[in-house]
Amino acid sequence: MVKNTAAGHKKFWHSFRFAAHGIAAAFKSELNMKVHTAFALVVLLAAAFFRLPVASWMILAVAITLVLTAELLNTAIEATIDLVSPELHPLAKKAKDTAAGAVLLTAVFAVIAGVYVFYHPVMDWIAGFMS
Numbered sequence: 001m002v003k004n005t006a007a008g009h010k011k012f013w014h015s016f017r018f019a020a021h022g023i024a025a026a027f028k029s030e031l032n033m034k035v036h037t038a039f040a041l042v043v044l045l046a047a048a049f050f051r052l053p054v055a056s057w058m059i060l061a062v063a064i065t066l067v068l069t070a071e072l073l074n075t076a077i078e079a080t081i082d083l084v085s086p087e088l089h090p091l092a093k094k095a096k097d098t099a100a101g102a103v104l105l106t107a108v109f110a111v112i113a114g115v116y117v118f119y120h121p122v123m124d125w126i127a128g129f130m131s
């Protein structure tokens with residue numbers, strides 16, 4: 001636990017920097033992290049374009065946070081497995097594939113959430129063009 005002292009505050013900011021460094025390192029080394037971040041930016045730009053209501057922004061924020069968090073945990077698990085089990089092992093495979101499965105689940109949720117919040121605005125926009 002971080003204490004409410006000068007040393008405690010310093011430790012808190014060090015932990016914060018390590019965490020930010022972890023996110024930046026995963027972004028640099030993992031193609032999937034770049035792809036998910038690019039998708040997230042496109043989705044946020046589209047949300048601004050369609051002037052989505054606050055509730056829709058919240059749904060998108062949850063979906064994006066879930067996917068990026070799962071990807072970070074997947075990267076952490078992959079690094080740990082590569083460190084402790086560089087040789088092939090069924091448990092190493094199980095750990096990596098399970099972590100990848102978690103990313104897939106969050107991505108499926110993100111797609112469903114995206115369809116749910118964008119369906120009517122996009123349909124209305126297309127109908128506006130047609131009329």
Ligand SMILES: Nc1ncnc2c1ncn2[C@@H]1O[C@H](COP(=O)(O)OP(=O)(O)OP(=O)(O)O)[C@@H](O)[C@H]1O
Pocket residue numbers: 030032078081085086087088089090092093096097100
């Ligand atoms: N030590 C291991 N023992 C057994 N199977 C492994 C091991 N390392 C990787 N594998 C298998 O090979 C697959 C690919 O592994 P890899 O380390 O390339 O990860 P990845 O899922 O492709 O992730 P990324 O490309 O993002 O690094 C894993 O999903 C797993 O099924």
